[in-house]
Amino acid sequence: MLEIEGATHRYGELTALDNVSLSARQGEFLTILGESGSGKTTLLRVISGLEQPTEVGKLMIGGENVVGVPPSRRNCTTVFQSYALFPHMSVAENIAYGLVVRGISRDDARKQASKALETVRLPGFEDRRVSQLSGGQKQRVAIARAIVTRPAVLLLDEPLGALDERLRLNMQNELTDLQRQLKTTFVYITHSQEEALAMSDRIVLMRSGRIEQLGTPSELFDLPTSTFAAEFMGFENLLPGVARSVDGNLVSVALSGGSPVVGIAANPAGISQGDLVTIAIRAERLSHSDVSRKQCRHLNTLAGTKIDQRYRGKYSDLDIETAAGKLKVRTWDNASLPEEISSVSWRAEDCIVLPTAANRKT
Amino acid sequence: MAAVSRSALSKSLSRLRPASNTLVNLYFVLWFCLVIIPLLVLFSFSFFETKSFVTTYTPTLNTWLSLLDSGRLTVSLRTLRIALTVTLIEFLIAFPFALWLAKGGVAKSTQAIILALLTIPFFLDLSSRIIIWRSILSENGLISHLLVESGLTSGPVDWLLYNEWAVHFGMLVTYFPTMVLPIYMAISIIDDALIQASADLGASRKDTLLRIIVPLSLPGILAGVILTLGPALAAWIEPSMLGGGFVNLLSNSVESAYSALRYPVVAALSSFVMLMLAILVVALAILARRFGSLGAVFSTLRS
Known part of the structure; x- marks a missing residue:
C-alpha cells in the first residue's frame, strides 16, 4: 500500500x-x-x-x-x-x-x-x-x-x-x-x-x-537492538560490561566489578567476544526476593543493598546498590516490602545485551 | 487551588468590565462629537441654498436637484468610473502581490523590507509626490526625451500627461500601499496548515485560492477596497495635477463651489460622494457573500 x-x-x-x-x-x-x-x-x-x-x-x-x-x-x-x-x-x-x-x-x-x-x-x-x-x-x-x-x-x-x-x-x-x-x-x-x-x-x-x-x-x-532503543522504550537499568562468550542468542557478560551474567541479544552476530556491551533490564523484571526460581535455566543474581525506596501509589521503586552499579527495582507488592535486601535477580530473557555505541563502525 | 485562582480571576474580570464599558462609551461620545455630528451638519447644509453668495436657511431640495444638471451628473459618473476602474485595477495588482509577499516563500527579512518600502509614500505629502510625475510624463519630460533620443518616436510624445490615462496612473501609484497592506495582513494570518490541508484533501491551486484564501482574506480585501475607493472618489490632487484641467472630478466641483462660497453645493456634493461610497461598500459586501459569510470570517479573527 x-x-x-x-x-x-x-x-x-x-x-x-x-x-x-x-x-x-x-x-x-x-x-x-x-x-x-x-x-x-x-x-x-x-x-x-x-x-x-x-x-x-x-x-x-x-x-x-x-x-x-x-x-x-x-x-x-x-x-x-x-x-x-x-x-x-x-x-x-x-x-x-x-x-x-x-x-x-x-x-x-x-x-x-x-x-x-x-x-x-x-x-x-x-x-x-x-x-x-x-x-x-x-x-x-x-x-x-x-x-x-x-x-x-x-x-x-x-x-x-x-x-x-x-x-x-x-x-x-x-x-x-x-x-x-x-x-x-x-x-x-x-x-x-x-x-x-x-x-x-x-x-x-x-x-x-x-x-x-x-x-x-x-x-x-x-528486544531492543540498541541502547538508544532500549532507553527510548523505557529500560530503566543500563549497565556496562564486556562480552565473554556468545552461544546462539545467549551472551555471557562480565559486568564491571566482575560479576558474570547471562543475557540475550537481538542480533548476536553483531557481538563478539571481548566487545564492550551494555545490558538493559526493566525495573519491573528485577526481583528483590531471594526465592530461587528453579524453573529458570539462567538466573542472574547480584548481591546488593537497598539505598532508597520511593512509594509511587501502584508500585514502589527501590534503588539497589550493587558491585556493577545502581539498579532500580520496581515492585508491585507494596505490602510486603522487605526492610533489608541482600540480592537482586532476573531471568536471562529479561536481560538484553546490546552492542555499545562506541563499538559500532560508522 | 484552581478554584481559588479562578474566582480571583473572575473577580478581577468583573472589576475590569465597568472600566471597559466606560472606555467604550467614551469612544462613542468622542467619535460621535468629532465625526458623526460634523457629517450630519454637513448633510443638513445640503438642504439649504445660496442666493447671491449668501446662504439662506430655508429647507429646500434645490441644491440636490442642481446636482443633476449643469454637467455635474457627467462629472459624477466620470468620478465613479475612474474611482471604480482604479480600485479594480489596484485590486487585481495588489491581491497577487500580497499573496506572493505573504505566502510566496519570501524570506521574512525581505518581507520586512518590502513592507517598509510600501510605507514610504506616507512620509511624503501627496502633492509633492504627484508633481514629480509631471516632469517625467510631460512633452518635455524624461520619458518623452528618452523615446526621442532612442529613435523610437519621431517627435516628443504629448499623450502621457494631462488626460484620463495620467490621472488613472497617478491614482494607481498613490493607492497601491493602501490596497496591499490590509490584504497582506489578512493573508499573512491565514495558517499555512489550512492551505496545506486544502491541497492534501485534493484541492487544486485554484480551488485553494477561491475556497480558502479569498474567503479568509475578505476582511482585508474589504478594508483595502474602502481605503482605496473612498479617497479615489474624493481624489483632488491627481486630477488637478495630472489631468491639467481636462479631467474634472467631483472634488474639482467641490473646490470650485467652495471658492464660490456655495456651501450647500459643497455639502451636497460631499454627501453625494459618501452616499456613493456607502452604496458601493454595501454592494461589495453582498458580492462578498458569494465567497462565504463575512460574519463567519470576522468571527475566525476573534479565535
Whole structure:
C-alpha cells in the first residue's frame, strides 16, 4: 500500500531524513515513533507530498508511483496536529471539502459527510461552527474529513498530542477500532511509546533521520537492538560490561566489578567476544526476593543493598546498590516490602545485551 | 487551588468590565462629537441654498436637484468610473502581490523590507509626490526625451500627461500601499496548515485560492477596497495635477463651489460622494457573500 525506498531530505545543511526505506501493508497500523527532530514529521510530509524529498528511490502509494506528484493528486490524506479545520466553514462543509473539490454534488457530499460524522461518533454536528467544538470534537471532525474521500493511506501527525490524558486513552481505542473498521492503512506519528505500543501493528523507531529499529510492539518492548532503543522504550537499568562468550542468542557478560551474567541479544552476530556491551533490564523484571526460581535455566543474581525506596501509589521503586552499579527495582507488592535486601535477580530473557555505541563502525 | 485562582480571576474580570464599558462609551461620545455630528451638519447644509453668495436657511431640495444638471451628473459618473476602474485595477495588482509577499516563500527579512518600502509614500505629502510625475510624463519630460533620443518616436510624445490615462496612473501609484497592506495582513494570518490541508484533501491551486484564501482574506480585501475607493472618489490632487484641467472630478466641483462660497453645493456634493461610497461598500459586501459569510470570517479573527 505504501512503499518508500531511499528517501533523503535536507533543509539546507540539516539532513532531516537520511536514506529511509519502509513499507506498509494494506490495513496495517504503522507507527513512526521518535523524539522531536528525529525526522518523523518530515517523513510524513514526504509521504503526503507537502515536502518534496531531496532524493528518493521509490515512493508508491496505493500501487501508484507518486514521485513528483503534488499532494492533491496523492491517494492519501493527513490528519494535522493542529487539526487545520477551515474556520469559515461549518463542520459538514469541512468534511465535504475533499468531495466538493472532486466535483461531487453538494447533496451527495453532505450525505457522505453525515455518514463520516456517524463513523467518528459525532452524529448531528453538521451545522456546528468549528469555533464551537471542543478539542476532542475538532479531532474527530479532522479524522472524518480525512477519511471521507476513502484514501489508500491515512497519515496522522501526533493527532492526540493536544488532548488531555483521559480523552487520549479513549481516542486511542477509537482510532484502532476505526482503523479495523475502515481497513485503511494508517501511518501514525507519535513521540509517546505508550501510544505506539497500544495501537500499532508495527513500530518504526526513528533517530536523527534514520530508522533505528523496526518491528512489532513486543519486539521493540522486549528486544531492543540498541541502547538508544532500549532507553527510548523505557529500560530503566543500563549497565556496562564486556562480552565473554556468545552461544546462539545467549551472551555471557562480565559486568564491571566482575560479576558474570547471562543475557540475550537481538542480533548476536553483531557481538563478539571481548566487545564492550551494555545490558538493559526493566525495573519491573528485577526481583528483590531471594526465592530461587528453579524453573529458570539462567538466573542472574547480584548481591546488593537497598539505598532508597520511593512509594509511587501502584508500585514502589527501590534503588539497589550493587558491585556493577545502581539498579532500580520496581515492585508491585507494596505490602510486603522487605526492610533489608541482600540480592537482586532476573531471568536471562529479561536481560538484553546490546552492542555499545562506541563499538559500532560508522 | 484552581478554584481559588479562578474566582480571583473572575473577580478581577468583573472589576475590569465597568472600566471597559466606560472606555467604550467614551469612544462613542468622542467619535460621535468629532465625526458623526460634523457629517450630519454637513448633510443638513445640503438642504439649504445660496442666493447671491449668501446662504439662506430655508429647507429646500434645490441644491440636490442642481446636482443633476449643469454637467455635474457627467462629472459624477466620470468620478465613479475612474474611482471604480482604479480600485479594480489596484485590486487585481495588489491581491497577487500580497499573496506572493505573504505566502510566496519570501524570506521574512525581505518581507520586512518590502513592507517598509510600501510605507514610504506616507512620509511624503501627496502633492509633492504627484508633481514629480509631471516632469517625467510631460512633452518635455524624461520619458518623452528618452523615446526621442532612442529613435523610437519621431517627435516628443504629448499623450502621457494631462488626460484620463495620467490621472488613472497617478491614482494607481498613490493607492497601491493602501490596497496591499490590509490584504497582506489578512493573508499573512491565514495558517499555512489550512492551505496545506486544502491541497492534501485534493484541492487544486485554484480551488485553494477561491475556497480558502479569498474567503479568509475578505476582511482585508474589504478594508483595502474602502481605503482605496473612498479617497479615489474624493481624489483632488491627481486630477488637478495630472489631468491639467481636462479631467474634472467631483472634488474639482467641490473646490470650485467652495471658492464660490456655495456651501450647500459643497455639502451636497460631499454627501453625494459618501452616499456613493456607502452604496458601493454595501454592494461589495453582498458580492462578498458569494465567497462565504463575512460574519463567519470576522468571527475566525476573534479565535
